[in-house]
Amino acid sequence: MKLLSTTFxxxxxxxxxxxxxxxxxxxxxxxxxxxxxxxxxxxxxKNKGLTIFARIDHAAGAKKVxxxxxxxxxxxxxxxxxxxPLMQCAQTMGIDLPLKALVWQDANAKVWLSYNNPSYLVKxxxxxxxxxxxxxxxxxxxxxxxxxxx
Numbered sequence: 001m002k003l004l005s006t007t008f009x010x011x012x013x014x015x016x017x018x019x020x021x022x023x024x025x026x027x028x029x030x031x032x033x034x035x036x037x038x039x040x041x042x043x044x045x046k047n048k049g050l051t052i053f054a055r056i057d058h059a060a061g062a063k064k065v066x067x068x069x070x071x072x073x074x075x076x077x078x079x080x081x082x083x084x085p086l087m088q089c090a091q092t093m094g095i096d097l098p099l100k101a102l103v104w105q106d107a108n109a110k111v112w113l114s115y116n117n118p119s120y121l122v123k124x125x126x127x128x129x130x131x132x133x134x135x136x137x138x139x140x141x142x143x144x145x146x147x148x149x150x
Contacts, residue, residue, distance in 0.1 A: 024120020026140075030103070030111040030148045034071040037111055038103040041147035042075055048143065050077045053098055071105040082136050089122060089130035096121050099140070113144055 030037040042052055053076040062069035078098030086093045102114040118136040122128075 024117045024124065025114055026117050026144070027112050027114040028144055028148060030113055031150055032111065032148070034073070034103050034105045034111045037113055037147055038073050038075060041101055041103065041113065041143060042077075044143050044146050045075070045077045048139070050079050051098075052077050070107070071111075072102070073104070074100050074102050076100050082132060082139070085132040086118065086121070086127075086130065086136070089127035089132070090125035092125045093121060093127065096124075099136075101140075101144075113148060115140055115144065 032040070038055070042055070046052060054074075056074045056076070058072040058074070059069045076098050077100075083097045083099075086097065096116065099118075100115065103111065104114070105111050118133040118140065122130045122133040127133075
């Protein structure tokens with residue numbers, strides 16, 4: 001039943017939200033504003049018991065140095081219960097942890113949510129079989145699907 005619901009979530013993501021995937025980076029289109037997408041993602045992550053370490057507003061940083069950048073905000077989040085097993089598979093994974101999600105608005109005013117697929121991180125760090133990566137990938141897909149729902 002759990003596999004069926006996870007498969008259903010992935011199917012919904014790709015049917016209703018155009019997606020791009022490049023080198024393990026999953027990018028999904030949101031039908032909401034960038035701010036609403038990020039706020040909802042943060043709330044859902046907190047509700048799942050994840051710690052929010054920071055939100056970084058790159059557009060505000062650009063403005064401070066006289067540059068312009070569309071909405072570009074990163075949220076850094078995680079939980080030792082998921083991150084520690086990843087690092088036990090390959091300690092170098094610590095460079096990619098805690099997890100991050102990026103919400104950004106492109107030049108055509110489309111809003112996107114991007115995050116690294118944990119399964120790709122396992123490959124990147126040569127960790128072989130790391131069972132927790134699939135579980136984390138499913139959690140992230142579920143968070144993304146819920147955050148993108150209006």
